[in-house]
Amino acid sequence: MSDLSCPTCRKPLTQAGYTDRCKQCDGAWVHEDTLVGMLQERTSALVFLPWQPRTQDKERVCAVCAAPMTAVSLADVALDRCAQHGVWFDALELSTLLSDAKLFKSDAVHDDGSDAEPDKKGREGILGALAKLFGG
Numbered sequence: 421m422s423d424l425s426c427p428t429c430r431k432p433l434t435q436a437g438y439t440d441r442c443k444q445c446d447g448a449w450v451h452e453d454t455l456v457g458m459l460q461e462r463t464s465a466l467v468f469l470p471w472q473p474r475t476q477d478k479e480r481v482c483a484v485c486a487a488p489m490t491a492v493s494l495a496d497v498a499l500d501r502c503a504q505h506g507v508w509f510d511a512l513e514l515s516t517l518l519s520d521a522k523l524f525k526s527d528a529v530h531d532d533g534s535d536a537e538p539d540k541k542g543r544e545g546i547l548g549a550l551a552k553l554f555g556g
């Protein structure tokens with residue numbers, strides 16, 4: 421039994437693997453480090469979470485400290501975040517995010533902007549050569 425309570429329906433959360441779940445609304449509470457770990461496990465790469473601010477629809481409070489959370493989004497998934505304690509996923513949001521795990525590979529995130537990374541250019545060269553091989 422954990423002491424966490426659902427930010428949406430205030431029911432106690434139940435630990436399920438790496439997450440704490442609400443049986444009522446099927447939402448999931450995940451610590452940010454755990455989330456990064458889950459994404460890295462899926463991508464076998466370092467991941468970077470590009471938190472975006474979003475307009476808050478309804479205020480939710482942290483499952484741990486009950487402070488109002490920040491409304492954020494990650495790759496168009498709308499989330500609520502307590503910087504100290506974790507992130508709240510509504511039902512299905514966590515699986516959506518995990519299925520898009522590759523979007524958070526840290527080298528993919530740095531794609532826009534600098535083209536000055538020599539090893540990345542090298543890889544693109546190989547990919548380009550392969551594309552020619554199969555595409556031409």
Ligand SMILES: [Zn+2]
Pocket residue numbers: 426427428429430431442443444445446447
């Ligand atoms: Zn709930």
Ligand SMILES: [Zn+2]
Pocket residue numbers: 482483484485486487502503504505506
């Ligand atoms: Zn908190």
